[in-house]
Amino acid sequence: MDYEAARRNMVESQIRTNKVTHAALLDALSTVPRERFLPPDRAFAAYVDDDVMVAPGRYLMEPMVFARLVQLADPAAGDRVLLVGAGAGYGAAVLARLVASVTALESDPALAAQGKPALAALTAGNVTQATGPLAQGWPGKAPYDLILIEGAVEEVPPALFSQLADGGRIVAVVKTEGVGRATLFIDRKKVISHRPAFDAAVPLLAEFRRQRGFVF
Secondary structure: OOHHHHHHHHHHHHHHHHOOOOHHHHHHHHHOOHHHHOOHHHHHHOOOOOOEEEEOOEEEOOHHHHHHHHHHHOOOOOOEEEEEOOOOOHHHHHHOOOOOEEEEEEOOHHHHHHOHHHHHHHOOOOEEEEEOOHHHOOHHHOOEEEEEEEEEEOOOOHHHHOOEEEEEEEEEEEEEOOEEEEEEEEEEOOEEEEEEEEEOOOOEOHHHOOOOOOOO
């Protein structure tokens, strides 16, 4: 399979046509090989316009949705980023080309290990892989200018907001009554504002289900 041609087609037919205009992001998406972050038997699906299962209940996010989330976050060259639900690290490899540093948090050690060789080859040492519960974030490297969650959530836990720098942003697909909406949260002196940006069908990350109260 000609992955390079598939990558170009992904950017031209899936990304540019869906309002993604961030030049550095488009360049990163054109360069980072998605297929190297998938199990070998799924590499053929690297550039389809859909989520790709990488482990039970875990998916590599659809390229268009991922690209629009990153653009919504408006990453800057000096940003310190926490990527939550990083999987094998494709998103980290893309973000590493746009920001100062990326902490790639994954709860599945085996899934994180899949991407170590590719991350080592493709990044300039500004990605740190971390393993632990996703909803707890990674306070050891906080505060972050940007936190991006690679998967849908029913709510963003307080632990993640507490790890934001002043003026920091969280971008996530928040799922309410089955409808997912990409949402930008901004922390201004510990006052959180939020703005829904676009609808997105993204699989839910199990660790971010809302706690249900007891019902008679």
